[in-house]
Amino acid sequence: MNEVLNSSAALDALARIVGPAHVLTDPALTAANLEEPRGLYFGKALAVVRPANTREVSGVAAFCSAARIALVPQGGNTGLVGGQTPDASGRQVVLSLQRLNRVREIDPLSETMILEAGVTLAAAQEAALSVDRLFPLSLAAEGSCTIGGNLSTNAGGLTVLAYGAARDLTTGIEVVLADGRIVSALSKLRKDNTGYDLKSLFIGAEGTLGVITAAALKLFPRPRSRATAFAGLADPDKALALLQLARERFGQGVVSFELIPHIGLEFVFAYRPALRNPLSGRHAWCALIEIASQIEGGLDDAMIDLLGAALERGIVEDASLAASLDQREAFWAIRETLPEAQKPQGGSIKHDVSVPVSAVPAFLREATAAVEAFMPGARPVPFGHLGDGNIHFNVSQPIGADTEAYLGQWEAMNAVVHEIVARYGGSISAEHGIGVMKRKLLPQVKDPVAIEVMRALKRTLDPNGILNPGKVL
């Protein structure tokens, strides 16, 4: 089987493994898998194959490995860096994990659940709530993204500060290797020191080392109360001081700490006039803070105390506490509308970066100045998860500029920003991964020996190069 099979023989073989109904080649049926929703990345495929279970995934991998057919694992197809999209050759097979969507087990006493890769994040959250537990991972695409995709990209989102990213939330995985062998490591254990941490290697590897088919995930006690506030601040240094004050008072109870610049609010209120600014005055920056507690009452008072102390010390200029669930949702709607609200403002060049938390203010100052020097009139809209040092340093085009010409500067502007990120020991992909989009950038920012080790691991685990080739490395 070492020679390349002809297409129809390959399709027949795949159909024998997953059933003919699950080898899709009709463009009407495959279109949604071949292009990601924004239309930035698209490709062709020999077929979209939809196995029903781990055994079938194993069969597909074993066949494709022998036949040297590349596999592109895909979950909810919501990734932002092209990691889940086949190339233009039409010779790759998209391996959709969406039919592996069983909740295999929920164990509230052990605070774990075992889910298959195709379970959506929203369904995972629901499964946890059904036993009065919290699965804390939360991000914009949660309605359609899947656990397999979340793990393959080590998804972060809004609660990393308190609970960690996908890798931190996983105790075990089941993985199909390139040649079809199955690693059964669905451990529910909190402590296990029997050998190398294989789990962490496959998580965040974007499907290039193996195909994650199921995971044992951590649950947490469901918080009994939340308090949410919006604060106006003079600058990111003050935001950092507020974060520190909140961490001192609430520790891991600080669930989210989001930073929003004034221009971000302007964009949001222009795009969604129904949304209201929680603060009356004009503030250069705002912070959206959420704290959570296992105790039923008293959290609003604790938040008011925090904001009072911050006002007194000159850290915040003004603040507003969400007085109802509706108000809480309205605060969050501002934050969640931000990415979309940039669209009517023309082209936006994105940077999903992180720096050490203490370096965020200096990074923001330098990057803003550098971008404005690089292109006068360009409008930085840096927002994001200050608590994790993860800033979405998006830059909207100058007013009236030609969008296409502006977007033509994408790489050049990236270079300006990433140089500063690198100087602060930061990351050019804090949460979205590398995929196709940032593959060429990796050697510029990553330790060369680390890249050599990554390549060696790739060769070891995928010697025929069939797992998501052209991604990451």
Added chain:
Amino acid sequence: MNEVLNSSAALDALARIVGPAHVLTDPALTAANLEEPRGLYFGKALAVVRPANTREVSGVAAFCSAARIALVPQGGNTGLVGGQTPDASGRQVVLSLQRLNRVREIDPLSETMILEAGVTLAAAQEAALSVDRLFPLSLAAEGSCTIGGNLSTNAGGLTVLAYGAARDLTTGIEVVLADGRIVSALSKLRKDNTGYDLKSLFIGAEGTLGVITAAALKLFPRPRSRATAFAGLADPDKALALLQLARERFGQGVVSFELIPHIGLEFVFAYRPALRNPLSGRHAWCALIEIASQIEGGLDDAMIDLLGAALERGIVEDASLAASLDQREAFWAIRETLPEAQKPQGGSIKHDVSVPVSAVPAFLREATAAVEAFMPGARPVPFGHLGDGNIHFNVSQPIGADTEAYLGQWEAMNAVVHEIVARYGGSISAEHGIGVMKRKLLPQVKDPVAIEVMRALKRTLDPNGILNPGKVL
């Protein structure tokens, strides 16, 4: 250089790298490095080499790789499974990391610190406290064990429930590879999705994949208050119910939840009569619970409420709150004396196991019955970290039995207990690692494909097999 050098040429070469004063061959100087403190594991060595910095470690590795001389990395020499001890050949080099003991950086705002491998855990805790932060890792050997050893064994200890084990507490590492190349990945970032998670691969690998020379570690806000209680319970099911109640009320504020059987208390009070039982009655089991909070006061009241509710629901039979710091220490002294208190009771066959938290009561029932059936009169003393499902299932010899004959049953009794552990999806080494001690057991309990992957990774990263050979795999 591919042929084996003669010893004196090798020693000369090593002396050129680290200086003659740091290539120890005098038995008076090397004895402490060649045997672990309990005397269970000991060996010989060509030399004990003490590099001063990462560059020297790199030089030693490059030389030894070319000369095919095995390296045995060593920190504080406190490991319990022989992972840090050279074999009997006298041809291995012990690579002591103790001179790499600089605190390179502390960044309280980012809640990180960068330490070299030879910094002791106690010094790491002190460094954190010096900036009003907590480094939560805590275990019996903290005065002498080192960060390098802690990471290489993914140390757990008393606070895993709230803060995780060593791997969870690390954001980046610096590693010297087998051939001397240095992976510089001392990231302080909370979010970074640029490629494979190399850090997690080297952490817990017991020095078989690389030599960790420095680490970027997570800090936490220092808790402002703690409450500690001792509760008497009828059985482990009740302990689990109390744990669940505590998690519901305090979430990640539950820092420790330790389980102790009545026989453990008997051993402790016989060994240290000065220690007092916090509870007057006789209870089949006790739990030592500690909660922590960022808020100054009120935690004792919250603990009393918890214990009151547990009494009311029939979960606990009696409980005592530590009313002072002295009392808190006295409670902890009982738990910490337990391992030592088994010594006067004769031979003790140990099992450092974990099972899913929900399975602990059933595991304890079955393992106790199986051990008693295997050897009538044997006295199980299972204690440990119920919150993580990690039980030190130690079994003291029958009263009056011959100790040597008893210890001769070590492997047979292990087999009895480990069979039950495996049935519950547990681990035969929850926190101590594999080392030499459990190497032969690994294939019996680990997924065979996982072991194949481990072997492949070992061959990739250490093709000449010079890194801690004979350990783990």
